[in-house]
Amino acid sequence: MAEQFGVTAAPSGEADTEPTSPFLRACRGLPTDRTPVWLLRQAGRYQPEYRALREKHSMLEVIQTPELAAQVTLLPVDVFGLDAAIVFSDILPPLVGMGLDLDFVKGDGPRIGNPISTTRDVDLLGTPPAEETMTGTLEAISLVCRELGHRDIPVIGFAGAPFTLASYAIEGCTSKDFSRTKAFMFSEPAAWKRLLGKLVTVQADYLLAQAKAGARALQVFDSWAGRALGREDYLRYVAPHNRELFARVAGAGVPVINFSLGVSSYLTEAAGCGGDVVGLDWTTPLDEAWERLGFERPVQGNLDPASLLAPWRELELRIDDVLERAGGRPGHIFNVGHGLVPHTPVDSVRRLVEHVRERTS
Numbered sequence: 001m002a003e004q005f006g007v008t009a010a011p012s013g014e015a016d017t018e019p020t021s022p023f024l025r026a027c028r029g030l031p032t033d034r035t036p037v038w039l040l041r042q043a044g045r046y047q048p049e050y051r052a053l054r055e056k057h058s059m060l061e062v063i064q065t066p067e068l069a070a071q072v073t074l075l076p077v078d079v080f081g082l083d084a085a086i087v088f089s090d091i092l093p094p095l096v097g098m099g100l101d102l103d104f105v106k107g108d109g110p111r112i113g114n115p116i117s118t119t120r121d122v123d124l125l126g127t128p129p130a131e132e133t134m135t136g137t138l139e140a141i142s143l144v145c146r147e148l149g150h151r152d153i154p155v156i157g158f159a160g161a162p163f164t165l166a167s168y169a170i171e172g173c174t175s176k177d178f179s180r181t182k183a184f185m186f187s188e189p190a191a192w193k194r195l196l197g198k199l200v201t202v203q204a205d206y207l208l209a210q211a212k213a214g215a216r217a218l219q220v221f222d223s224w225a226g227r228a229l230g231r232e233d234y235l236r237y238v239a240p241h242n243r244e245l246f247a248r249v250a251g252a253g254v255p256v257i258n259f260s261l262g263v264s265s266y267l268t269e270a271a272g273c274g275g276d277v278v279g280l281d282w283t284t285p286l287d288e289a290w291e292r293l294g295f296e297r298p299v300q301g302n303l304d305p306a307s308l309l310a311p312w313r314e315l316e317l318r319i320d321d322v323l324e325r326a327g328g329r330p331g332h333i334f335n336v337g338h339g340l341v342p343h344t345p346v347d348s349v350r351r352l353v354e355h356v357r358e359r360t361s
């Protein structure tokens with residue numbers, strides 16, 4: 001399988017020996033004694049402990065302070081017994097090292113103070129190595145590994161895909177229609193290529209550095225390309241850069257998860273850009289999406305995160321529906337098909353994890 005998806009031999013030798021953690025086994029399509037489960041945005045505002053910490057520290061402070069980031073990373077793992085930890089950070093901090101001013105504004109999401117508007121702005125962007133600019137997150141990964149090593153719970157590192165990051169760099173915030181991004185992409189195709197090329201350089205280096213720091217899997221988030229673009233534009237303006245990113249990180253020797261949101265009308269093309277595991281969003285029934293990809297390709301997903309706002313009886317039916325569609329095949333990692341929302345009841349998360357464990361043991 002590893003060869004089929006372009007994963008080269010692990011420098012650490014991990015790919016040569018079978019992992020024991022259910023999550024890592026499922027990433028390689030190996031049978032597990034139960035379905036592993038972790039959740040997108042498993043650390044966050046729905047947790048009272050997280051809200052208390054954020055009263056005292058800004059988002060960027062938490063991300064840049066290894067001890068705080070490690071503490072938040074471990075919170076949901078300790079409380080719910082999840083099968084993987086995802087390092088607490090965000091996809092946007094690597095933009096700071098490139099020369100963009102980032103802030104997280106309360107109730108308003110991320111803001112870039114000096115968004116890109118000209119081709120010269122693109123040429124001024126730097127591409128410094130992650131070991132100079134992302135030390136807080138790399139140290140947080142090492143701390144979490146030390147804490148979790150004896151429990152065989154892997155840490156997942158992550159980064160944003162080039163289109164998604166370019167949309168923040170150009171719009172300066174989360175966009176509804178991506179009009180500035182698309183105007184730039186259509187009018188300045190050469191500068192667009194240079195911009196995505198620089199983003200690929202920075203993100204590939206960052207992902208490889210996270211694996212070196214101890215991350216045992218990597219996830220690439222392409223949250224907005226599928227929302228912004230039709231298939232032909234995706235193939236022309238995004239796919240070559242995503243392929244390049246996945247090709248560069250294939251040498252990390254750890255499984256890579258390709259989570260591309262909103263791509264159901266061109267799922268095979270998006271998944272074809274690379275990655276060992278395909279993260280499925282919640283819009284397509286899991287069995288249909290998996291069949292389109294081929295059942296030999298591991299998948300992760302794909303409960304609608306709003307299901308956790310429903311009463312338990314309804315949530316239980318929806319969890320069972322995902323599990324039934326997965327059909328007990330090897331290579332399924334249970335997850336939500338987009339991030340948990342801030343008003344998710346803690347008890348729904350607890351019951352979800354327990355239920356997946358009971359139903360699949």
Ligand code: CP3
Nearest residue numbers: 040041042043044086088089090091109110174221223339
């Ligand atoms: O637990 C985890 O999943 C790890 C942490 C994580 C965060 N952001 C923390 C966060 C991860 C993996 C992300 C990824 C991310 N960030 C994506 C890709 C995934 C997706 O949701 O599509 C995107 C597009 C972003 C950009 C971003 N960051 C937005 C749009 C927002 C504001 C919206 C919101 O939910 O508030 C953020 C802020 C953010 N990132 C928060 C958290 C916990 C909320 C910060 C706070 O107020 O405490």
